[in-house]
Amino acid sequence: MARTARDLTLLLDVMVGPDPLAHGIAYDIALPPARHERLSDFRVLIIEEHPLIPTGSAVRAAVNRVAEALADERAHVERHSPLLPDPVEAATTYMQLKLSNAAANLPIDVYDRLRTHAATLRADDHSLDAARLRGMVLSHRDWVEANHRRELHRHGWRQLFAEFDAVVCPITPTAAFPHNHNGGLEDRHIDIDGVEYPYFDQLVWAGMATMPGLPATAIPAGRSAEGLPIGVQLIGPMFEDRTPLRLAELLERTIGGFRAPE
Secondary structure, eight states: OOSSHHHHHHHHHHHOSOOTTTGGGTOOOOOOOOSOSSGGGOEEEEOOOBTTBOOOHHHHHHHHHHHHHHHHTTOEEESOOTTSOOHHHHHHHHHHHHHHHHTTTSOHHHHHHHHHHHHTSOTTOOOHHHHHHHHHTOOHHHHHHHHHHHHHHHHHHHHHTTTOSEEEEESSSSSOOOOOOSSOGGGOEEEETTEEEEGGGGGHHHHHHHTTTOOEEEEEEEEOTTSOEEEEEEEOOTTOTHHHHHHHHHHHHHHOOOOOOO
16 A cells, blocks of 8 residues: 555544544544554564464565564564463354445355255364355354354463563465466465465464454565565554554565565
């Protein structure tokens, strides 16, 4: 959306707030300032691996580049925390909620076929494919249960952000890949260091922040061997958008910001 974190902050200032024709009639919004103004004051958790999908070597190198820059600036950096909400349950819940929304307007005959297919799944099938299929035919009762899990994750993140100010992790496991318009999305794959994985599985990283509703700022953090840009995301506490934005601005000065690909 922008080439600098400062421009993103400007966009936030312009856009933030409730719709003036609806909720804005009754209230406004005031986001708190960034927690810190210096890199050395930030407490950051680094996550480079997900239990459900590998992280490509180029992306892993970019995450570690950011981690090293933070450490060089004397920020408090950790690699593990027992406070991190379960990433497997987070991914499953995200897929169910996302697909239940995406499939809401499917033609009834398509929906019926999906429901028949979902009924054949084994009860012990906890794969992401199964979560997506179940999500597309999620009943309201099951949606409420999934939404309850989301609230529990939000509580877990609140506890984590009492100890940390931001989480640095991948946005996706790979750099940009060649366009593929063959067949449906469910039939496509992505290549991660020479091994193919289901296309949709890469969304577990997007769901890390999206499912619980956390602000995340994507920043440039390096290039792949082919010269493609690699980004990482800085996840912050709910409603504290200015914290990851400020961290992004400070990191720009340390590792460099946007550079147009050759």
